[in-house]
Amino acid sequence: MSEETGFSERNPIRVFLLDDHEVVRRGVQDLLDAEPDIQVVGDAGTADHALARGPALRPDVAILDVRLPDGDGITVCRELRSRMPDLACLMLTSFDDDEALLDAIMAGAAGYVLKEIKGSDLVAAVRVLAAGRSTLDPATTARLMNSLREEGSGTEPEADDALSALSSREKDVLALIGEGLTNSQIGKRLYLSEKTVKNHISRLLAKLGVERRIQAAVIAAHATESSPPCAGRRQM
Secondary structure, eight states: HHHHHHHHHHEEEEEEEEOOOOHHHHHHHHHHTTSSEEEEEEEEESSSHHHHHHHHHHOSSSEEESSEEEEEEHHHHHHHHOOOTEEEEEEEEEEEEEEHHHHHHHHHHHHEETOOOOHHHHHHHHHHHTTTOOOOOHHHHHHHHHHHHHHHHTTTTHHHHHHHTSSSHHHHHHHHHHHOOOOHHHHHHHHHEEEEEEEHHHHHHHTTTSHHHHHHHHHHHHHHHHSSSGGGSSSO
């Protein structure tokens, strides 16, 4: 595997850990550091700490707990990848949750595993992600995305009504959510601060009657399929 990926004892896979349980972090670190071609370069127990420390450590792979006391690992995945597009994120969770898996896929995660995973399988997953591959099952991903689209297809009239209530700027933001962009990337595209983007997203989610970003992304996809590109999508 080392020859395949270009990683070795001299050039190990750099891993960053995010989990709010110190015992879990220490256990995973001990497991990974025992491998000659893997090095844990840092860890964090909160989302804020991960976003502050992660980019400076230049990891190849980030192992991120989905549920955190001050946020969630999926948001951390989205934000870290906006700063480090080549970063491979492996989501680690105690719960087998289709909705969380969909959110992880939309955030650009390359893998999603349960905490009950065997140590040898976790090591193998890190090597797979470092090699630029994914541990996500394509058939499962396709099934979940199709299921989400089918759920959204029955609410098109309501979605159309809700879309008409959005301001032009909110429609711009919604379209970019549909493209999978992070808040930071949306801000750069529209020349807005990240705080302003977050405010727009909060308002448009309320107007659309949804709570999660992925639900808004599905509505955006339906809008794109049923109408020509809006003026707000022109280059500014």
